[in-house]
Amino acid sequence: MITADDLIGMRDIGEPDPAQVDQPSPLALSPDGRRMAFLIRRAEPATNSYCIGLVVMGLDGHSDPRLIDSGGELMIATTVMRGMRMPVGVAEPSIPQWSPDGQSIAYLRRDKGRTQLWRARLDGSGAKAVTDAPVDVEAFLWSRNGHNLLFATRPATRALESAIDKEGEGGWHYDGRTAPHLGLRPQIASDVPLQIESIDPDRGVLGRASAEEASFFAAFGQSSDLPQARSVAGRRAWVEPEGDMPLSPLILHAQDSEGRDIVCRDSACQGGMIGLWWEKGGGTILFLRREGLARDTIALYRWIPGGQPRLLFRTSDLLTGCALRGDALLCLRENSVTPRHIVSVDVKNGKSHTLFDPNPEFRAIRLGSVERLRWKNDRGLAARGDLVLPPGYKTGERLPLIIVQYNSNGFLRGGTGDEYPIHLFAAHGFAVLSFERPASAATLAPGIKSWADFATANQKDWADRRSLLSALTVGAEMVIARGIADPERIGLTGLSDGASSTRFALINSRLFAAAAVSSCCTDTHTAMTYAGLAFADDQHEAGAPFASEGRDDYWRPYSLALNAKTMNRPLLMQLANEEALLGLESFTALHEQQQPVDLYIFPDEHHMKWQPAHRKAIYVRNLDWFSFWFQKRIDPDPAKAEQYQRWIQMREKRDETAQP
Numbered sequence: 001m002i003t004a005d006d007l008i009g010m011r012d013i014g015e016p017d018p019a020q021v022d023q024p025s026p027l028a029l030s031p032d033g034r035r036m037a038f039l040i041r042r043a044e045p046a047t048n049s050y051c052i053g054l055v056v057m058g059l060d061g062h063s064d065p066r067l068i069d070s071g072g073e074l075m076i077a078t079t080v081m082r083g084m085r086m087p088v089g090v091a092e093p094s095i096p097q098w099s100p101d102g103q104s105i106a107y108l109r110r111d112k113g114r115t116q117l118w119r120a121r122l123d124g125s126g127a128k129a130v131t132d133a134p135v136d137v138e139a140f141l142w143s144r145n146g147h148n149l150l151f152a153t154r155p156a157t158r159a160l161e162s163a164i165d166k167e168g169e170g171g172w173h174y175d176g177r178t179a180p181h182l183g184l185r186p187q188i189a190s191d192v193p194l195q196i197e198s199i200d201p202d203r204g205v206l207g208r209a210s211a212e213e214a215s216f217f218a219a220f221g222q223s224s225d226l227p228q229a230r231s232v233a234g235r236r237a238w239v240e241p242e243g244d245m246p247l248s249p250l251i252l253h254a255q256d257s258e259g260r261d262i263v264c265r266d267s268a269c270q271g272g273m274i275g276l277w278w279e280k281g282g283g284t285i286l287f288l289r290r291e292g293l294a295r296d297t298i299a300l301y302r303w304i305p306g307g308q309p310r311l312l313f314r315t316s317d318l319l320t321g322c323a324l325r326g327d328a329l330l331c332l333r334e335n336s337v338t339p340r341h342i343v344s345v346d347v348k349n350g351k352s353h354t355l356f357d358p359n360p361e362f363r364a365i366r367l368g369s370v371e372r373l374r375w376k377n378d379r380g381l382a383a384r385g386d387l388v389l390p391p392g393y394k395t396g397e398r399l400p401l402i403i404v405q406y407n408s409n410g411f412l413r414g415g416t417g418d419e420y421p422i423h424l425f426a427a428h429g430f431a432v433l434s435f436e437r438p439a440s441a442a443t444l445a446p447g448i449k450s451w452a453d454f455a456t457a458n459q460k461d462w463a464d465r466r467s468l469l470s471a472l473t474v475g476a477e478m479v480i481a482r483g484i485a486d487p488e489r490i491g492l493t494g495l496s497d498g499a500s501s502t503r504f505a506l507i508n509s510r511l512f513a514a515a516a517v518s519s520c521c522t523d524t525h526t527a528m529t530y531a532g533l534a535f536a537d538d539q540h541e542a543g544a545p546f547a548s549e550g551r552d553d554y555w556r557p558y559s560l561a562l563n564a565k566t567m568n569r570p571l572l573m574q575l576a577n578e579e580a581l582l583g584l585e586s587f588t589a590l591h592e593q594q595q596p597v598d599l600y601i602f603p604d605e606h607h608m609k610w611q612p613a614h615r616k617a618i619y620v621r622n623l624d625w626f627s628f629w630f631q632k633r634i635d636p637d638p639a640k641a642e643q644y645q646r647w648i649q650m651r652e653k654r655d656e657t658a659q660p
Helices: 004-008 156-169 211-221 360-364 422-427 451-481 497-508 524-530 533-541 561-566 580-592 612-631 638-658
Strands: 035-044 049-058 066-070 076-081 084-091 104-111 114-121 127-129 139-142 149-153 195-199 206-208 228-230 236-241 250-255 261-263 273-278 285-291 297-303 310-315 318-325 328-335 338-346 352-356 370-376 382-388 399-404 431-436 485-494 514-517 571-576 597-602
Touching: 004 422, 004 612, 035 612, 049 104, 066 104, 066 114, 104 139, 114 149, 139 211, 149 211, 195 211, 228 273, 236 273, 250 273, 250 285, 273 318, 285 318, 318 338, 328 352, 370 451, 382 422, 382 451, 399 422, 399 451, 399 612, 422 431, 422 612, 431 451, 451 485, 451 497, 451 533, 485 497, 485 612, 497 514, 514 612, 524 533, 524 580, 561 580, 571 580, 571 612, 580 597, 597 612, 597 638, 612 638
Parallel strands: 399 431, 399 485, 485 514, 514 571, 571 597
Antiparallel strands: 035 049, 049 066, 076 084, 104 114, 114 127, 139 149, 149 195, 195 206, 228 236, 236 250, 250 261, 273 285, 285 297, 297 310, 318 328, 328 338, 338 352, 370 382, 382 431
16 A cells, blocks of 8 residues: 655656646756766655755666765745745756766755755766855856856845845835745845856866856856757747737747748647757757647647648657657656656657656555546536546445645646645545646636736636636536545645635535645735735735725635634645745634634745655645544544544534534
């Protein structure tokens, strides 16, 4: 039987969330194409740390992977929101880079809270830090001369932090810089300039990058987030929106031999692009895209600019992080029951073979069956889900059903945010529906001319929440109609958008009997006060009234606090300390009404939780929660006695209140 440790301890290559299909490939090919390098990591709950290593592997089919460096801490990705740079909680994508002579590899490594540039030699002489920057190294590149390394930092960060310290002596001015849920200290603006420096990794000689080097680095760093490629002869291929509207379709373009723009108008060239390459001869293009109902398949096409694209193969497996090597794509491949592994895919016929399996132990673990379900909601938007049943499930047996949101791609680990262990739930007697949300309701709205229009259309009369509730309801009812799910024991879970859908469903439907959320909440005062002025302005622009307007009628369909008197379904809240403030209005109201609600707060966590010990505790408690309410199961572990005593009191109070 699969365990929480099996899932937490999986070895990861690249971004672990399989929904992030548009990330650059974590596989670095050597200049001669004979080897590849990649970073691999494994979470270790016992030490609350990560084991991280740099691996080099020959591609001749006879070479074992070789670890050439190990150590360091997890680098956490940041995102820019409302002019502030905020940590997300997921691993920062980090791609090794081969030196032009193929004799060494440069990469980023974090130790003692600082990220530096390292270099590992392939001659066995080891790895060492190249830089000792006072702030994090954020990006790097081998220079044109093939010897020096260019790297980027934001040294002004320290002066800006000192300025905020100085401001504090007279009191911090409360304005759009402050996000109270993160803390009352003002945040630094996201536009701190990058400084580019050059270093000789052998001699340690450091200096400011020349104008030519800075220009070279800038050209590298300004690559589009959309797929693009350049042939050996310099011809470009790229994807760009057909218009300047938010919902404009993304179209494939390429240059012909004269440099003229050739547009592919075939439906296969519109949207869903996740990879783009010129083939060796420089006259044909390969592109990989997601397609099908709710984009549930991956297809590879060949296109000669000026002609029609030709389908080469299609698969229901997830292929990400691909790099072209001759007539093969080196990719990360996974499916609902097979963890991510590195494969070589023949572009001529789609046949693949495994180059490296980082988790061979999973071959011996028995998992339940998985079936892909497809449906549409009441607005005609396509949704899908993967129905996971316990190993040895007997047809006709009614099971409690747990719905895990809000993306379902690749190996089914724990949903978006990785907090709801799908196969672990199934191993303990639950049916699980891993849910892929439909497109936003705003995609059906006419006249969308800006992203502000898009947000307003989604929020008007809670259109997107109602659309998602319909999709969740139809999916659950499909499983009930099959005789699998017990209609009295349907659970709902989620983080971020999934948590928002969960809260809306609890308020506006009686279908769901228990729930667990990883983010919370949106209430009258929370939305417009505790997330700060910048967030409140965004909400107001999308149609939300200010807190001082007293518009309970607006918030009631979405606010747990305003519905606390009737909110008697058990709700578990496991929140990051950075977001817990946003959940207190709802929790307090539910607690005052003696509803079955429990709250745990995890320190030093972000929107997505990254610490292995926390992730394991969350996995286990979510399993305990649904087992208690749906299966009347109590873990005899003495360490959990207080938890169960509290839950038993909740159940007794709820049952007492429910009696006529």
